[in-house]
Amino acid sequence: MREPTRSLVLWFPDWPVLAYRREAARPPRADAPLAVFENNTVVACSAAARAHGVRRGQRRRDAQALCPSLVVVAADSVRDARVFAPVVALVEEHAPGVQIVRPGLCALRARGPARYYGGEEEAARMLVRLLAAEGFDDIRASVADGVFTAEHAARVTRPDDPVRVVAGGQAPAFLAPLPVTALDDVDLASLLARLGVHTLGEFAAMPVERVRERFAERGARLHALASGRDSQPVQPRTPPPELRREVAFEPPLELADQIAFGMRVAAEEFIARLGALNLVCTELRVVLWGERGERSERVWLHPGSFDAGAVVDRVRWQLAEDGRGIFGSGVAGVSIEPEAVDDAAHHAKGLFGAGSDERVHHALSRVQAMLGHRAVVTPVIGGGRWLAERQVLVPWGDRAVTAKERSRPWPGSLPDPLPATVYPEPRRVEVTDIAGAPVTVGERDAMSAPPAILEAGDRRVRIREWAGPWPISERGWDPLRRRRAHRFQVVDADGGAWLLVVEEGEWRAEGRYD
Template identity: 85%
Template sequence: MQAPARSLVLWFPDWPVTALRREATTRPRADAAIAVFEKNIVTACSAAARAQGVRRGQRRRDAQALCPALTVVAADPVRDARAFAPLVARIEEHAPGVQIVRPGLCALRARGPARYYGGEEEAARTLLRLLAADDVLDVRASVADGIFTADQAARTAPDAATVRIVPPGEAGSFLAPLSVAALDDDELAGLLSRLGVHTLGDFAAMPVSRVRERFGERGTRLHALAAGWDSQPVVPRTPPPELHRTVAFEPPLDLADQIAFGMRVAAEEFVAQLGAHNLVCTELRVVLTGERAERSERVWLHPGSFDAAAVVDRVRWQLAEDGQGIFGSGVASVHIEPEAVDDAAHHAKGLFGAGSDERVHHALSRVQAMLGHRGVVTPVIGGGRWLAERQVLVPWGDRAVTAKDRSRPWPGSLPDPLPATVYPEPRLIEVTDIAGATVTVGERDVLSAPPAVLVTGGQRRRIREWAGPWPISERGWDPLRRRRAHRFQVVDDDGGAWLLVAEEGEWRAEGRYD
């Protein structure tokens, strides 16, 4: 079996936290305790949080119990990739042929840089010095046979000053004492542990035929990795085209019309460059910078694709929205770049006969220009337990960013399908039993009597069917904000379906299924 090619790996520990620090408008303090969560599980944390006992894989409540001052941040793969791209481009200036394994981890073929810089270790140190000049100090570098072994070597480096070099042919012996958890396959690691196989060396010692029989082809692939035989070569990425444009104003300008006029040529070049690569821009990032480092950054959406006029309009509206009180001495520069692009031919086919009408977009944009940025809004569904807080209105053309992440678990929230009509303020109603007494919910969620009549707007409706109660409990630890209620779904004798809430002896209609 041919030995794996030598790979140089650069690993950026806790990259999601680093990406947050690099992109945040107000950067968190260096000693802030920060943890990034996905599905209520810690995926990365800062050194300050780690010093308090926070670790990857912990549940949110456990992490916050260990560190009450923990800053909770939702995982954002787009942010991680966006912040990582400039560093990869910087590396490519000195060592081309970079593969992005994932944001925060990249690999190169070691042979070329080693021959150019005078050795594997010197090549790695050159790249570390390059990144340090960009204020990225915590980077671990290693060189080994194959990406997997080099990745594990980088993770075992004690600090950024140490470059781990695993000599050729010694990958298996280096990996042998490591835990099977290094294979990043929880199911396989659990099975191996139950079989008494706890290290990569133990796993590599198992016969290949038995591994294939028990774990299939994926198990065979991981078995080869554990033995140091990584057959996956470095696959360099194709650098993306330079599509961004930056316009600097000297001296800074403070009139929106002057700035928009100065942007027109750059906007036309931006759109022309997209066309030259057969691309269209569906999301646009606009960054305004003041003479004193004031900054405004927004991502704008377009249901079709941006043309030059639409780019200039977005800059103008951002100035109108954010310019007041931010740019005291005027705008020094405007930077535009595509946040999301699509193939032009594919995009055109998708618009034909379906999707948003371009004429509708231009009409709404004109109305928005007359009424103000928030004069035209579209609804999106956000996170939360109550329907009113999940219904979020977003200005036309803005990216749909909600205060509460819809993807997070919300125990007690209503599953799909959601009511078509949601009352901004739940309507006060009455629900009585067959004798006319108000139905109440007692201890252990037991009803005083079956619901029989719904009274809304002075009209009595017989309840034909009902389901519930489903309890909702919020902030039980806070005596001022805690809340406990019960949801019901009922169908009246006219076939109308309602979502009701019983709370503190009162009944309210939260929504209606139309």
């Protein structure tokens, strides 16, 4: 097995919180309690939130019960990686060969920086000072045998002494008192705890052959980590090419046509640089900023790939849609960068023409370029309780509503199959019982009588079959906007199937199954 490599690790505590603060247009106060949630579980929180008792792994309701003023932020792995990329680029300028372990944690071989800066501790402290000058007040660094040991050495440092060096050969002694949960394997940690093994030292003392028999090669790998024998070397990343383009306007410009004209050369250079790398841009990030600090940021999609004209169009559209209420003064600058790229070979035109799909795309894109972003839309099915609100119009080229968004909890929503005909405005109908009295639904979802007759316009037909009621309740906490209704599915004597809604004693047809 390869001997551990001396590794230097830089760790940014609570990186998701820090990434949000650095990118948010209006970040909360530095002393505001803030927590990042994924699946309603805390994945990171600020020091102010921890002072109120908020901890990783807590449910959202428990965290908010402990800290009612808690700022809730949704987890975003793309945001974390995006904000961390320039930090890694800064480190690479002074100590090349950086491996991104995950956003907020990076590692590099300690030998080169140690020889250049006069020692391992000196190199670590230099990088801490470098990052502190860039506004990172809480940054920890460590040097040890292997990335695993160095990471946990960084985690036991303090803000007043952010550097820890574990001497060569001392990794087993340093790791021995740490809990087995440090291996980040829930199943293994749970089993070891039941066996009475609670620390890495106790796990390392177990015979490796027995560990391999029970847990296969993964168990042997974790046993080696617990023993301080991290054989995984630092794997430096290949720095990505600089594809970002930025244009500053002096003096700031106010007319959209002037800004679009000023972006033309930058857009052509942007596309040419991608072409030189045999890449195309399929998602584009556009950032506008004003002379008074105003900022507009947006990611644009393309059904194919961007060319220079499409890039300029997106800048113009963003000014038209977002700039009205944001920029009280002129626009001081624009930056463009690819959010997602693809191999150019996947977007090459066919030998015998581009096909009907490509011709449709070009025609719709030309109309969109002339009339604006929302001039060409595509209907998709979205989420919601009412059929009318589930009809979503998505601008051509934007990402359609995903199945995940449609499947979010919508208590009271109608399951598939949906009616083929949905009325823009529900139509007034009358539903009566066999005696001709209106059918009503009480507070406890109890019906006054079975529905027998349906009157829709000039049609009066007998109801052959029916199902329901299914209650719909919205905003019960709001006395002004609360809404409670009941749905029915009925089949009339002519074979027509209807989706009916009764609300406050009034019957309406929401749709029809054709």
